[in-house]
Amino acid sequence: MYTETTRTKLIKLIGTAYTTIRIEDASILLGVNLQQMEEIARSKNWVLDNGFILPEEESKPETLPVSPEKQIATLSSFVSCLEN
Numbered sequence: 001m002y003t004e005t006t007r008t009k010l011i012k013l014i015g016t017a018y019t020t021i022r023i024e025d026a027s028i029l030l031g032v033n034l035q036q037m038e039e040i041a042r043s044k045n046w047v048l049d050n051g052f053i054l055p056e057e058e059s060k061p062e063t064l065p066v067s068p069e070k071q072i073a074t075l076s077s078f079v080s081c082l083e084n
Helices: 004-017 024-031 034-043 070-081
Strands: 046-048 050-056
Touching: 004 024, 004 070, 024 050, 034 046
Parallel strands: none
Antiparallel strands: 046 050
């Protein structure tokens, strides 16, 4: 029904949008059967509890803060290119 890329995006959205979702509802959203949904949930280390999935949002890699001086230098370079 869905391509793997679309299914991967939907799995991430479920992890972000829901704190609890019924296995049946999640399987409908992803277009998979209940057994496949349970396998997906286990692969994501989501908790399965009495017919419900407790998804967790994937952790995002930490980004290093950019110094204000570096931001100004980058912006100045960009503006300079636009002017020339």
